[in-house]
Amino acid sequence: MKTRPRIGLYLLVALSVVISFLPIVWLILTSMKTTAGIYAWPPQYIPSPFTLENYIKILRDSPELLLYVLNSFIVGVGCTAVTLGIGGLAGYALSRLRLKYAAALMVAILAVSMFPPVSLLPSLFQNFLEAGLLNTYQGLILAHTGLFLPFAVWMLASYFATLPTEIEEAAKMDGMGTLRIFLTVVIPLSWPGFVATGLIVFIFSWNEFPLALVLMSQNAMRTAPVGISLYPGEYAFPWETISTATVIAIVPILIITAIFQKQIVGGLTAGAVK
Amino acid sequence: MKLASALDRRRHLTGYAFVTPTILVIVAILVYPVIQSVVLSFGQSSIDGSTGYTFVGLKHYASLMENERFWNALTVTLIFTVLTIPLELALGIGLALILNEHFKGKGLARLAVLFPWALPTALNTLMWRWMYNADFGLFNAVALQTGIADKPINWLGDPTLAMLSMVIVAVWKTSSFMALIILAGLQSIPKDLYEAGRMDGMTRWQEFREITLPLLKGPILVALVIRSMDALRTFELPYNLTDGGPVTATESLSLYAYKVIFDFIDFNFGAAVVVIQFLVIFALSLVYILALRPKD
Amino acid sequence: MATVTLTNIEKKYGAVRAVEHFDLEVNDGEFLVLLGPSGCGKSTTLRMIAGLESITAGDLLIGGKRMNEVEPKDRGVAMVFQSYALYPHKTVFDNMATALKLQRVPKDEIKRRVGEAATLLSLTELLDRKPAALSGGQRQRVAIGRAIVRTPEVFLFDEPLSNLDAKLRVRMRMELQELHRRLGVTSVYVTHDQVEAMTLADRIVVMDSGRIAQVGTPRDVYERPATEFVAGFIGSPAMNFIPLRREGSAWKAEDGTIAFDTLPFDTTGCDRVILGIRPEHIEIGAASETAANAYPARVRLAELHGADALLDLTVGCVQMLARVGGADHPTEGTELSMVIPPRLMHAFDPATGKALPQG
Ligand SMILES: Nc1ncnc2c1ncn2[C@@H]1O[C@H](COP(=O)(O)OP(=O)(O)OP(=O)(O)O)[C@@H](O)[C@H]1O
Ligand SMILES: [Mg+2]
Numbered sequence: 001m002k003t004r005p006r007i008g009l010y011l012l013v014a015l016s017v018v019i020s021f022l023p024i025v026w027l028i029l030t031s032m033k034t035t036a037g038i039y040a041w042p043p044q045y046i047p048s049p050f051t052l053e054n055y056i057k058i059l060r061d062s063p064e065l066l067l068y069v070l071n072s073f074i075v076g077v078g079c080t081a082v083t084l085g086i087g088g089l090a091g092y093a094l095s096r097l098r099l100k101y102a103a104a105l106m107v108a109i110l111a112v113s114m115f116p117p118v119s120l121l122p123s124l125f126q127n128f129l130e131a132g133l134l135n136t137y138q139g140l141i142l143a144h145t146g147l148f149l150p151f152a153v154w155m156l157a158s159y160f161a162t163l164p165t166e167i168e169e170a171a172k173m174d175g176m177g178t179l180r181i182f183l184t185v186v187i188p189l190s191w192p193g194f195v196a197t198g199l200i201v202f203i204f205s206w207n208e209f210p211l212a213l214v215l216m217s218q219n220a221m222r223t224a225p226v227g228i229s230l231y232p233g234e235y236a237f238p239w240e241t242i243s244t245a246t247v248i249a250i251v252p253i254l255i256i257t258a259i260f261q262k263q264i265v266g267g268l269t270a271g272a273v274k
Numbered sequence: 275m276k277l278a279s280a281l282d283r284r285r286h287l288t289g290y291a292f293v294t295p296t297i298l299v300i301v302a303i304l305v306y307p308v309i310q311s312v313v314l315s316f317g318q319s320s321i322d323g324s325t326g327y328t329f330v331g332l333k334h335y336a337s338l339m340e341n342e343r344f345w346n347a348l349t350v351t352l353i354f355t356v357l358t359i360p361l362e363l364a365l366g367i368g369l370a371l372i373l374n375e376h377f378k379g380k381g382l383a384r385l386a387v388l389f390p391w392a393l394p395t396a397l398n399t400l401m402w403r404w405m406y407n408a409d410f411g412l413f414n415a416v417a418l419q420t421g422i423a424d425k426p427i428n429w430l431g432d433p434t435l436a437m438l439s440m441v442i443v444a445v446w447k448t449s450s451f452m453a454l455i456i457l458a459g460l461q462s463i464p465k466d467l468y469e470a471g472r473m474d475g476m477t478r479w480q481e482f483r484e485i486t487l488p489l490l491k492g493p494i495l496v497a498l499v500i501r502s503m504d505a506l507r508t509f510e511l512p513y514n515l516t517d518g519g520p521v522t523a524t525e526s527l528s529l530y531a532y533k534v535i536f537d538f539i540d541f542n543f544g545a546a547v548v549v550i551q552f553l554v555i556f557a558l559s560l561v562y563i564l565a566l567r568p569k570d
Numbered sequence: 571m572a573t574v575t576l577t578n579i580e581k582k583y584g585a586v587r588a589v590e591h592f593d594l595e596v597n598d599g600e601f602l603v604l605l606g607p608s609g610c611g612k613s614t615t616l617r618m619i620a621g622l623e624s625i626t627a628g629d630l631l632i633g634g635k636r637m638n639e640v641e642p643k644d645r646g647v648a649m650v651f652q653s654y655a656l657y658p659h660k661t662v663f664d665n666m667a668t669a670l671k672l673q674r675v676p677k678d679e680i681k682r683r684v685g686e687a688a689t690l691l692s693l694t695e696l697l698d699r700k701p702a703a704l705s706g707g708q709r710q711r712v713a714i715g716r717a718i719v720r721t722p723e724v725f726l727f728d729e730p731l732s733n734l735d736a737k738l739r740v741r742m743r744m745e746l747q748e749l750h751r752r753l754g755v756t757s758v759y760v761t762h763d764q765v766e767a768m769t770l771a772d773r774i775v776v777m778d779s780g781r782i783a784q785v786g787t788p789r790d791v792y793e794r795p796a797t798e799f800v801a802g803f804i805g806s807p808a809m810n811f812i813p814l815r816r817e818g819s820a821w822k823a824e825d826g827t828i829a830f831d832t833l834p835f836d837t838t839g840c841d842r843v844i845l846g847i848r849p850e851h852i853e854i855g856a857a858s859e860t861a862a863n864a865y866p867a868r869v870r871l872a873e874l875h876g877a878d879a880l881l882d883l884t885v886g887c888v889q890m891l892a893r894v895g896g897a898d899h900p901t902e903g904t905e906l907s908m909v910i911p912p913r914l915m916h917a918f919d920p921a922t923g924k925a926l927p928q929g
Contacts, residue, residue: 012372013383019446020386023401024393026412030404043415086295093292097285105293112304116507116555118528119548120303122541123310146303149296166655169622170716174669175643178288188659207394209510210528214536225396229514239404246397257392261385264392268451269458269493279624280639 024250030243031055038240054244065245067220068227071137072206072249075223078141079205080198083152086145088194091156092182096168106157113150117210125214135218143215144205151204152197155267159193160186196267199260206253224249308552314545334546344547346522347530351551353437354526355505358444362501363494365445366452373453374460387450395447399514402443406430406515430516433523440515440524444505452497459493460486499561506555527551572633572646572723572756573598574619579628581614581780588614589780592628596724596758601750603767604760606777607803612760613728615777619758620649620726633723643672648717649726652733654709656701656716662688663697666716687715690749707738714746718753725757731766743769764804768792776800796925798918801846807880810852810890812845813920821845827886828865835917836929843926846916849880852892852908854900859907867908869900883908 030038031054033047058065094102124143125134133139167189171181187194212223222230228245257264315334319327338344373384390398405412406429417423429439463486471481509528512518518525518533525533531551535544574596581589589611596602604612617623619630621642630637637645648669656665663684670680688694691711701709710730717725730746731739743766750757750770761767767774768788776783776791776799783803784796795801801809812828814821821843822829830845837843855864867890871882879899883890885908892908900906917926 006377009372009375009377012368013377013379016369016372017383017386020390020450023398023405023446024389026405027401039410042419043410043412045415086299089292090296093289097289097292099286099289099293102289105297109296109300112300114503114555114558115304115308116503116528116548116551118507118509118531119311119552120307121532122314122535122545122548123307124303125535126541127307127310142299143303146299149300150304153296164653164655166651166653167657169620170649170651170655171657171668172622173620173642173647173649174716175672176668178285178292182292185657203392207396209394209396209513210532214532225394225510229396229400229510239407239410242400243404246400250393250397253392253394254389257388258385261381261388265384265388265454265458269455278626281621281624281641284641 024254027243028247030239031247033240035240054240055248058241058244058248062241062245064219065227065231065241065248068222068224068245069249069252071216071221071227072224073252074137075140075144075212076202076205078137079144079148080202082141082145083148083201084156084194084198087149087152087197088156088187089182090149091153092160092186094153095157095160096165097178106154109150109153113154117147117208121210121214124211128215133215135216135221137221140212140215140223143211144208147208147211148201148204152201155197155200155270156190156193158270159190159197163189192263193267195260196263199256199264200267203253203256203264311545311548311552314542315549318542330542334543335550337543338546338550343522343525343530344550347525347527347547348550348554350437350523350525351506351508351527354441354444354508354524355502357437357441358448358505359498359502361441361445362449362452363498365449366456366497367490367494369449369453370456370460373457387453389450390447391450391454393447396510396514398447399443399511402439402446403430403515406439431520433520436516436520436524440511443515444508444511448501448504452501455493455497456490459490463489499558503555503558506558507551527554573631574724574756574758575629575631575634576615576619577629577631579615579618579630580626581611581618581623582626587780589618591781594775594782594785596756597772599754599756601757601759601770601772603771603774604758604777605764605767605774605803606762606783608762609779610777611780612762612777616649616726616728616758616760619645619724620647621645622649643669646723647726648720648722648724649728650710650713650717650730652729654701654713654733656709656712658701661698661700662693662704662712662715665701665712666719669716669720683719683721684715687718690718690752691715691745706734707742710734710742711745714749718749723756725755725759727757727759729761730759732761732763739766746770764806776803778803794925795846795916798844798846798923798925801916801918801925805848805850807849807891807893809846809848809916811918812847812888812890814843814845816841823886823888825886825888828888830863833917834912834915834928835926837917837926840919840926842920844918844920846918847890847910847914849891849893851911851914852883852890853911854881854892854894855907855909857905857907859909861909863912864907864909867906869902869904869906872899872902874899 029047032050032052033044034049034051034053037044037047093099094106128134128139133142163186168181168185171185176184207225209225213226216222216226219227228242228249231242231245316329316331317327318330369387373380373387408414408426408428408431411429413429414423414426417427428435430436467485468481471485476484507528508526509532512524512526512529516524518529527547528551531544531547534540534547576592576594579589579592580587592615604615606612614623618625621637621640625638632645632647657668660668666684666687667680670683684697685694688697691714693708693711693715696704696708701712704712713730731742734742747770759770771788773785773787774791775785778799784791784800786794791800791804795804798811802811812823814823814830820829820831821833833843833845835843855861857866865885867883867885869881870884870889873880874896876896878893878896881892881894881900883892890908918924919926
């Protein structure tokens, strides 16, 4: 039975891997070329000479590119923490406390998650302006939290639904209140769910573009995707700097996905299969 | 209905207390702004829309209907959606079937599939824009050196090519998402179904048609709808790849709305664009909810 | 220790009535078993006593105090769950001590009480382990220990032994018996295992679709089942039922193969009865047997179960199950006679399912 040709399979796998990595690899190669190498003809497929000069230059001359990454990090961590905190409570209540309107609320939350971010922009911009939240970390953290809460609530609720109810009931018999049960029993039991949800929310926040573009308009407050996209200014596009900055901005995400591949895939696909 | 038992009442009280912060944030960030956009779209106010509101009824919608650039944006968005989704679906199913096989290096392959999804679209787009670059890009370098083309191809400068280039970036990024969802669906199909199929003498193709595809309907539907909604609101892809150009050949609804609001600084008119876009997506999300609704 | 009184208790889930018209008095120190088929409302009843489910209507009294609206922790009850429900991230000691810590019992008092319970259940060696490092039986003992340290007025058990393998179940059953004898705490115990019910219970409550079918001692429910349902549910294999019709003064089965001149029951007003006889009460004789109530039968199937054997008998068009000694049991195809001893018969009114009184 096992005699079907595997070569075809391996070729297909190799092709998919190459296509997936091609832009990233090309980007990394670009970032290691000299400016002359980048614009050379015939083109340099392999940098010659290899140089880390672009990285050094960024560290020395363009600290704002690093600042963007830091901003993304602050917003991502803040948004993830708040989302897991309040989304965890809500998901727990909706999946476990047998609320009368739980099903209706879940559907409503799902429905609002489909609002296109751009449709929020006119009024979010005005409201944030009035509230003094433009160009603040709290502001974008709040906006991202709102954007990704629906996903987190759904994902955590479906994770809680897989836990046996009896341990929580035993805790209730032991005399714990609902909040204490959530904090001391449910969270320790469901941390894989929190990890998966948190990673995905972090990635979402790191990658989010339109709100970050509008709500963080000051150069010093920009997140990495926005800052790098807007970096070059009007005409000339300094690819040696852009490619290097992009590599720096995606490395954290590459590392996170590589390490937590299983959790992320599991979390992303959990809802769709049920 | 009033809850008869104090036990139930206390449980509900706690429950709704737990839900309240989430509801507040969602209302502040998602629900209220959308309502506000609707209000803005029916009125005229100061340039940033913050003061002096007067109701003007359907005025903005009426001028939208006559606005060629709006119709162009709507058309571009729909064409983009209709081109990307089937491609993504076909590639997604193919990738999922490959990843469902057993082979060495499967972990790496799966990671390779996950990366394009995990990276920011804005930066993905920059990477592709660099490869598409007419003078120094990888594609033209290869095309010229191998003799496929005798002069540089203007990937992003020609209206048709620009749309295709944009579709390719989208498909590259999101086929992986499709693949992962379909793969999870594949892995939830019980193995003994295939064994039963083999006992019945099914060929591989029959197995796929008779067992795999029917059981994948649910996951495929979910992936399709999620992705279509993403495609209908695509923003940073044209923003970073072509800025909607050449001229407006790749200007999506989101990008057009953004420009109306923040470049032309017309919040009221922009709100009308946004509301129309919202309605298109809302119609689709209804399908989504109906499809996802628990069966009982 | 306390009595538990349920008066006209009802539980509705939306339109579904899980439990209704439930009246029961559990005596002080009694071991009461709720027995019934899956879905009949046993757990729901127990959980209403625990406070994990609200009570739709009726009154629940524990130790004379109305408890309907009282939080579980303030009811003086402790519960042992089917899946043990131990905190996986806490040690055995902390699992047992949690309730006491929450009650702000002083540290050394906690140590003492957990220590005592651990000694009682031979858990002393295991106090520092996490549940994952325990066997099923040990986990069950920890779950019981967690209930004991609280010195509750009432113990509640929801199928505590059903996750254990057969051998361990027998041993734990005996340990529970022993424990109850020592502590004498009022206990309500849910199971669908008859043997557990029979061996542990002072009294058994047999439930049928949300209602009480019969309350009585194990002997009562076995020897004097109040309804056809109880008769069929208690005993294994189940009681044989033969529908009989009155013909003149006699009672006959469908095809007349089985017939009685008189029945020892008060049958006034009945045209039909359902006769019940337990497989273990059927006697087997030689084919030539001529005693009253002896019927010619043929062994359709014979199954040896070790000490005894089950015979599937064909009597006319009636199929009957009989349990006989395993040694030299009749083989398939044997013609024999089947004797139904009148004093071991039961009879039920087909309309109501109620047992007919001896007459
Ligand atoms: N949350 C609920 N919503 C609706 N119906 C329920 C709910 N919980 C229980 N029921 C119904 O109430 C009835 C009694 O359930 P219960 O769990 O008490 O049965 P049980 O006798 O313990 O059965 P088992 O032996 O299977 O544990 C069942 O028909 C069940 O379907
Ligand atoms: Mg039960």
